[in-house]
Each structure stands twice: as C-alpha cells, then as structure tokens.
Amino acid sequence: MIENLELLIDVCLLFFLLLIVFVAIKTTNLFVATMLFGIFSFVTALLFLDLDAVDVAFTEAAVGAGFTTVLMLSALRLTGAFENVKHRHSILGLFIVVLTGAALIYGVADFPNMGDANAPVHVHVASEYIQLTQEKIDIPNVVTAVLASFRGYDTFGETVVIFSAGVAVLLLLGMGHVEPKHEPEKNLVLWVVVKPFIALILIFGLYVQFHGDFGAGGGFQAGVIFASGFILYSLVFGESYARKVVPSSILPRFAALGVLIYGLTGLVSLLSDKTFLDYSALSSNPVSGQHMGILLVESGVGLAVFSTVLLIFYSFSGVNHNE
Amino acid sequence: MNELLGHVNYWIVIFLMMMGLYMVIASSNLIKKLIGISVFQASVFILYITFGKITEGSPPIITDNADVYSNPLPHVLILTAIVVGVATTSVGLALIVRIQEAYGSMDEDDIHDMNDNDDFNIKSRSKI
Numbered sequence: 001m002i003e004n005l006e007l008l009i010d011v012c013l014l015f016f017l018l019l020i021v022f023v024a025i026k027t028t029n030l031f032v033a034t035m036l037f038g039i040f041s042f043v044t045a046l047l048f049l050d051l052d053a054v055d056v057a058f059t060e061a062a063v064g065a066g067f068t069t070v071l072m073l074s075a076l077r078l079t080g081a082f083e084n085v086k087h088r089h090s091i092l093g094l095f096i097v098v099l100t101g102a103a104l105i106y107g108v109a110d111f112p113n114m115g116d117a118n119a120p121v122h123v124h125v126a127s128e129y130i131q132l133t134q135e136k137i138d139i140p141n142v143v144t145a146v147l148a149s150f151r152g153y154d155t156f157g158e159t160v161v162i163f164s165a166g167v168a169v170l171l172l173l174g175m176g177h178v179e180p181k182h183e184p185e186k187n188l189v190l191w192v193v194v195k196p197f198i199a200l201i202l203i204f205g206l207y208v209q210f211h212g213d214f215g216a217g218g219g220f221q222a223g224v225i226f227a228s229g230f231i232l233y234s235l236v237f238g239e240s241y242a243r244k245v246v247p248s249s250i251l252p253r254f255a256a257l258g259v260l261i262y263g264l265t266g267l268v269s270l271l272s273d274k275t276f277l278d279y280s281a282l283s284s285n286p287v288s289g290q291h292m293g294i295l296l297v298e299s300g301v302g303l304a305v306f307s308t309v310l311l312i313f314y315s316f317s318g319v320n321h322n323e
Numbered sequence: 324m325n326e327l328l329g330h331v332n333y334w335i336v337i338f339l340m341m342m343g344l345y346m347v348i349a350s351s352n353l354i355k356k357l358i359g360i361s362v363f364q365a366s367v368f369i370l371y372i373t374f375g376k377i378t379e380g381s382p383p384i385i386t387d388n389a390d391v392y393s394n395p396l397p398h399v400l401i402l403t404a405i406v407v408g409v410a411t412t413s414v415g416l417a418l419i420v421r422i423q424e425a426y427g428s429m430d431e432d433d434i435h436d437m438n439d440n441d442d443f444n445i446k447s448r449s450k451i
Contacts, residue, residue, distance in 0.1 A: 121396075
C-alpha cells in the first residue's frame with residue numbers, strides 16, 4: 001500500500017502539472033503565464049521529492065520557484081506583458097506536436113517499468129558510486145560525492161557555462177547605474193518582517209553550503225539561496241541600497257574567482273603528479289584529501305553561482321536606469 | 324495493469340514536453356516561447372529523475388536503516404542542469420529585452436514584417 005501511495009502522489013502531481021501548462025498555453029497575459037510557471041516549478045520540486053531526488057528538489061525550489069520568477073517579472077517590466085492572440089499558428093503547432101508525440105509514445109513502449117531495480121540505468125556505474133562513496137570518500141550524501149569528486153570534470157564544465165551565461169547577460173544588458181535619488185518607500189510591516197528573514201536566509205544559505213556533504217544541499221543550491229537573500233533586500237529597500245551592500249563592480253570578479261578556485265584545486269593535483277581534480281593530492285590521507293577537495297570545489301561553485309545569479313538580477317534591474 | 328502504471332510517468336512527461344513544444348511553435352510572442360522551452364526542459368528533467376527511481380528505494384544519502392538507494396547519477400546531472408538552465412534562460416531574456424528595445428516589439432511575426440519592410444532601419448530605432 002505504501003509504495004502505491006508514492007505512485008498516487010506522483011500521478012496526482014503530474015496531472016497538476018498538465019493542468020498548469022494547459023492554462024499557461026491558453027492565457028494571453030504574460031504575467032499570468034509567468035506566475036503559473038513559478039507554480040509549475042514548485043510542483044516539479046514536490047514531484048522530485050516524491051521520486052527520492054532530494055537534492056534536485058532543493059535546487060528546483062530555490063532556482064525555479066524563486067529566482068526564475070523574479071527574473072521573468074523583471075524582464076516583463078521592460079517588455080510589456082501582453083501577447084497578440086492573432087499571431088498564433090495553432091494548426092501548424094498541433095500538427096507537429098501530435099506527430100512528434102505519437103512517435104515518442106511509440107518509442108517509450110520498450111522502456112523498463114518505472115522503479116524497476118534491474119533497469120539498464122541501475123546496473124552500470126550507479127551501484128559502484130554508492131559503494132565507492134562509502135569506501136573512499138566517507139560522506140553520507142552520494143549525490144555530493146558524485147558531483148564534486150567522481151564527476152568533478154562535468155561539474156567544472158557546468159560552472160564555466162554558468163559563468164559564461166553571466167558574462168553574456170552582462171555584455172547584452174550592462175550593469176546599469178542606479179541613482180540613490182529617493183528614500184525607499186516606507187512600508188513598516190514589510191521592513192520589520194523582511195529584515196530578520198534576510199538574516200535567516202543568509203544563515204540557511206551557509207548551512208546548505210557546508211552541510212551539503214551530510215544532507216541535501218551543496219554549492220549550487222547555497223549560491224542561489226544566498227543570492228535570493230540579497231534579491232529580497234533589493235526588492236524591498238530599493239536597488240541603490242542593495243548596491244551599497246554588494247557593489248555591482250565586485251560581482252564579475254567574485255564569479256571569476258569562484259571558477260578559479262575550482263580550476264586551481266584541479267591544478268594542485270596536476271602539479272603533484274596526479275590527474276586533474278584527483279583530491280588525494282591535497283592531503284597525505286586520501287579520505288581527508290577527498291573531504292578537503294570537495295569543500296574547496298563546493299565553495300568555488302557556491303561563490304560562482306551566487307555572484308552570477310546576483311549579477312544577472314542587477315543587470316535586469318539596472319536597465320531602465322541607464323537612460 | 325502493472326505495465327500501465329509503470330509507463331504512466333513517461334506518457335505524462337511526453338504530454339508535458341509536447342505542450343512545451345506547442346507553446347514554442349504556436350505562439351509568436353518571444354517570452355511565451357521561452358516559457359515553452361522551459362516547460363520542455365523541465366519535462367526532460369522529470370524524465371531523467373523517473374529513470375533514477377527504484378521502488379522502495381530511499382534518497383541516496385547513506386544511513387544505517389536503508390539498503391536500497393535510488394540512482395544518484397541522474398540526480399547529479401539534473402541538479403547542475405537546473406542551474407545551467409536558469410542561466411541560459413536569463414541570456415534568452417536579455418536578448419528579448421534588447422530585441423524589444425531595437426524593434427519596439429517582441430512578437431516574431433511583427434519583427435519579420437519589419438525586416439521585410441525596407442523603410443525600417445534598426446539603427447535609427449535603437450537610438451530612441
């Protein structure tokens with residue numbers, strides 16, 4: 001009965017997602033579509049939790065439901081929020097979608113049943129990773145171990161992609177310049193409620209960063225959570241005040257520094273005749289070397305993600321002030 | 324019955340994916356297209372996480388009172404992909420903001436009309 005309960009929740013959430021996307025297609029108000037997409041992300045996070053992917057659920061909740069919505073809203077402020085219904089190619093779209101969908105449905109007929117422990121995905125490296133994590137790395141969270149150690153190359157690549165995306169947004173929009181022209185709008189309730197919240201969010205961000213080895217969490221989530229603390233400050237008290245706390249000029253440097261910390265950790269092992277990102281070079285004891293390497297790499301990721309996310313937010317919020 | 328329940332996730336994910344694709348094709352509004360791409364992307368994430376699930380498995384955090392763990396590898400791939408996804412979405416949004424400034428519109432059909440029209444000059448528009 002319990003396993004069926006998991007499946008029941010899973011199917012309910014999936015139907016919920018279908019409903020949300022259906023309404024998002026129908027609506028011509030882009031504000032509505034954006035908010036629906038925020039809800040979509042949140043339901044997706046719940047679904048990930050139901051499917052045992054706690055780290056992924058954490059990331060989706062912080063990124064999808066938090067940051068993406070704020071980002072899309074600040075873009076809508078610059079572009080306007082209505083869609084021209086006359087410009088819809090419904091028949092062409094329907095034709096392509098039905099054709100592709102039918103082909104895909106035919107394709108999944110061969111797939112193994114969901115939850116099948118003997119599916120091809122599970123018989124390759126996964127069990128090795130779980131076993132080796134206990135033997136060689138000795139931290140409870142297998143996802144962090146695979147992310148930062150076994151597949152450190154991939155993660156390095158992803159960090160560089162995030163950094164490049166930040167640079168691309170900076171090139172397209174610039175950082176803008178915000179004049180501290182007026183006092184922030186006086187809203188006592190908001191001020192009193194938000195101030196302790198920001199402190200809590202920042203502490204939680206640090207907890208997620210350093211507790212990532214033991215429970216769900218890690219650099220990616222922590223970076224976004226830490227940045228959302230400052231984004232909240234900026235939304236409530238005004239951008240000019242936020243830019244006094246974290247000046248816009250240091251953010252690109254911090255983002256580069258984060259990537260650099262990751263890369264240099266790899267170089268250290270290269271210099272002591274080991275392969276790139278082999279953490280056993282960092283300490284005489286291979287297990288504590290792994291711990292140190294994961295800590296360094298995760299802090300590099302956290303710094304890079306934090307700076308890039310805040311940089312992107314600053315870029316979007318600064319556009320209007322350019323003129 | 325078992326076959327049906329085992330595949331229901333895949334089918335709904337494909338429906339979601341196709342709805343995202345429909346948004347990209349049918350709507351000529353660029354932001355709506357971007358939301359469609361994000362929906363498509365999210366449904367790929369769900370597909371990957373579905374692969375990783377093992378019935379009666381527990382989250383891949385090692386404890387004493389669990390012996391079957393779900394596959395951690397899809398989790399790692401998707402975790403980083405989510406953050407990369409939002410970074411690339413923001414590049415798309417930045418491009419849309421610039422297109423809006425240059426053309427005064429973020430509707431693909433309008434932009435094509437303007438490009439076909441010889442009187443229109445992007446340079447003179449962007450200096451407004």
